[in-house]
Amino acid sequence: MFEECFQRRWYRTAACYILVIAKLEGPAVSQYCALRLLQATLDESLYELAGELVRFLLRSGRDFENANTDSEKLSPRFMGYLLFRSPYKRQSSDLKSNSMKELSPHINSVMNILESHASYLMSGKELSKLVAFVKGTQFDLVEYLQRERQGSARLENFASALELIGEKLQMDTLQSRLDAEFLLAHMCSVKFKEWIVVLATLLRRAEVLVDLFRHDLRLWKAYSITLQSHDVFSEYLDLLSALEEELSSVSDRTLQSNGPVS
Template identity: 65%
Template sequence: MGVIGPICFLLLADQLSYLKNVYRDDGIELLLAIYWLLLNLEGPAVSQYCALRLLQATLDESLYELAGELVRFLLRSGGNHLTGGETSAHVASVRNILENHAGYLMSGKELSKLVAFVKGTQFDLVDYLQRERLGSAHLDSFASGLELIGQKLQMGTLQSRLDAEFLLKHMCSVKFKEWIVILATLLRRMEVLFDLFQHDRRLWKAYSTTLQSHPAFEEYLDLLDVLEHKLASVGDDDRQGGPFVDQL
């Protein structure tokens, strides 16, 4: 591995203090200088391996702005210094690290961190959601989902509301009805809920019954009353609500 290669592992030995101190004091420039030093003295294989380790460390410590800088730099440098086959493997490694982290956050419903991760790294959340409907993004039921996501997002803060709006926009783009209903309820987005329920009365009935039967959801009863009056003024539509309705 030569003389410089071990520096990579020394730098990563104390990942938390090293990453936070470097990024605070010198920013991405110092990290990229280290990368170029490894690249020039040790070659692409060692430098790419160390850079991938560093990317994983930044994600583990939720340093998403720094992770985004590393991702962009890694993808550019991989194209410039690796052969065709090596480039494909390198890009796949970067994407695999990002997807694994997204899965970790979504499985734990760490939604504010997920939003910061997506914004910092430009991770394709829409593509991920389309593939993970029955995986890490799956919700067991409306009641448990509303309670858990409400606890995770802590809607009393402005940032949490902005995070919820960001997620709602992406869920709407992939028509992920389970998440749309929950996020729109937490945000009290009347127009979103009304649009869903006026075309799906079976979903509305299940939604109404669930909110009324759980004491923990008493705060949403006023929202329920307004929706009921608005829906009573439009025609009925008994189209099926899909499998999520049966889980409400």
């Protein structure tokens, strides 16, 4: 029944059979089925269901590790899934953090699937889906961003990134603005400057930009030139004027606080 539901893409119904499979056929088979189902639900952006599967896999994986320490007892098919790699190739190296290297094969297989999906969404700038994915699966976005700063999370060009991400997020909707705020908070936590500039611009968060630019005037100059030299960014010229005024005010206050130069 599981296989029939899976083939018909009745993933919610298929998930109901996972516990039955665990009782009748054992944890190895149920883990294998759950891993297949997890990948399928991620491909369909069914992130709440994916989150339920992640919790099941992590819990049952730990139980299975305790019950079976001999990897030779696992079927070749299941061992293949433990070494699962998504067909999507991550742009960065496959170096893992120390915490991931220490994980059991069962848990590591889940993390491989989640990381591959995060890289797929990040590279395609599918940011609303990324937020839903993170919230649904409790994926550690901060750790991922720290590791992928020069990989799939890297922004090559500010102008093209601002235009593309603006189109993807559709900032005229409340949910998109909430998604952008969620991402901005995470980017600030890891001090991911390129992303902070793009998201704060889209959200018109002048206070965030001022705090960034007053410590990096070269970045401010490049930002100002970019917005003024592209017609597509004309909607941000009022923001640019407000930033220029605020930065000038900050500079004046700094000079006053330092006092006259003797």
